[in-house]
Amino acid sequence: MEQVGDRIKEIRISKGFSQEELATKSNVSVRTIQRIEKHENTPHGKTLQLICEALGVQAEDILEFNQSEDTRILSWMYFSIISGLALPLGNIIVPLIFWLTNKSNIKDADKIGKHLVYNQIIISIVVFSILIMAAFFKINHMYPEHNSYGYILFFLLASLNYIYAFYAGLKANKGRYLRYPFFR
Structure with a gap:
C-alpha cells in the first residue's frame, strides 16, 4: 500500500513541480515537503490543505489513495x-x-x-x-x-x-x- 507522501510526490511530478516550487506555491517549507515525501512526516490539517490547494486536488484524493478496499x-x-x-x-x-x-x-x-x-x-x-x-x-x-x-x-x-x-x-x-x- 502506498503512503500519502508517495501520492503527493506522484501528483507533484505529474504537474511538473519541483519540491521548491511546491513549497513556494503552498507556503510550506521545502524541508517539510521533503520529510513528507520520505515518509518521515505525514501532513495533517492546514499543511495538507495548503499542499492540496497548490497541487489543485482535493484532500480526499490523497487520503483515499491510502485506503484499501475490503x-x-x-x-x-x-x-x-x-x-x-x-x-x-x-x-x-x-x-x-x-x-x-x-x-x-x-x-x-x-x-x-x-x-x-x-x-x-x-x-x-x-x-x-x-x-x-x-x-x-x-x-x-x-x-x-x-x-x-x-x-x-x-x-x-x-x-x-x-x-x-x-x-x-x-x-x-x-x-x-x-x-x-x-x-x-
Whole structure:
C-alpha cells in the first residue's frame, strides 16, 4: 500500500513541480515537503490543505489513495446491525464501532458507516415509539379491539430492518452497497 507522501510526490511530478516550487506555491517549507515525501512526516490539517490547494486536488484524493478496499469489513458492518437482536441498542453501537475503527483505512467505510448509524438511530426511535404507544394503549385500556396492531407493527418493522441488513450485508460482500431507502 502506498503512503500519502508517495501520492503527493506522484501528483507533484505529474504537474511538473519541483519540491521548491511546491513549497513556494503552498507556503510550506521545502524541508517539510521533503520529510513528507520520505515518509518521515505525514501532513495533517492546514499543511495538507495548503499542499492540496497548490497541487489543485482535493484532500480526499490523497487520503483515499491510502485506503484499501475490503468488502468483507463493509459486509460485516451491515451484518453488525443484527446484533440488536441480542444487545439493547446493539444495532446502533456495534455498527458505530465498526464505522469509527475503519473509516480512515477502508474505502467507503466512512460514507456507509454514517448512513447505517444515522438510519439505525431513526429506525430505533420509530420502532420503539410504536412499542411504547402500544404499551400505553394496553395499560390504559384504550382501543382494546385494535390493541395488538401496535405490537404487530413493532415486530414487522423490526423484522424488516434485520432482514434488510442481512440482505445488504450479502450484497456488500459482492461489492454492491445498498442504502436504506427511507432516510438518506
